[in-house]
Amino acid sequence: MIRVNWDDAQAYVSWMGKAYSLPTEAQWEKDTRGRLGRKYPWGNGEPDRNICNFGGANHKTVEVQKIEPQMYGIHQMAGNVREWCVTKWQSDYKDYEQKVDNSPEGRDARVLRGGSWFVNRGYLRCAFRGWNLPNSRGSNFGFRVVSPGF
Numbered sequence: 001m002i003r004v005n006w007d008d009a010q011a012y013v014s015w016m017g018k019a020y021s022l023p024t025e026a027q028w029e030k031d032t033r034g035r036l037g038r039k040y041p042w043g044n045g046e047p048d049r050n051i052c053n054f055g056g057a058n059h060k061t062v063e064v065q066k067i068e069p070q071m072y073g074i075h076q077m078a079g080n081v082r083e084w085c086v087t088k089w090q091s092d093y094k095d096y097e098q099k100v101d102n103s104p105e106g107r108d109a110r111v112l113r114g115g116s117w118f119v120n121r122g123y124l125r126c127a128f129r130g131w132n133l134p135n136s137r138g139s140n141f142g143f144r145v146v147s148p149g150f
Contacts (some may be wrong), residue, residue, distance in 0.1 A: 061142075
């Protein structure tokens with residue numbers, strides 16, 4: 001899904017049931033870096049358009065399965081869309097308690113990870129972090145769901 005704000009993503013997750021959620025920022029980063037601490041989801045090699053949708057070349061998203069899966073068999077962890085996380089934004093998340101926070105109270109900024117079709121290669125690194133307000137929409141905003149047993 002694209003052009004969704006954090007509230008839309010949360011509504012979808014609620015519809016799916018209590019066992020599902022948006023990923024925490026820590027979960028998202030683990031799925032991109034893996035245990036090897038990779039620079040990018042596919043490894044340390046620089047991005048190219050055969051492994052990632054970025055750089056505005058298409059000026060749109062591409063079908064998720066069009067590009068080969070990356071770490072853990074997951075598709076498009078870098079590029080295509082920036083992905084909402086359930087985590088509230090902090091400028092430094094080292095030592096920050098990573099927990100699911102679905103609370104609608106307040107309008108605290110939420111984390112967005114993963115670069116997108118719109119950005120240059122520098123924003124595709126696993127370590128790159130961004131944020132926006134929960135009611136913000138962007139043509140390059142999307143989300144993925146964490147399933148039970150993750």
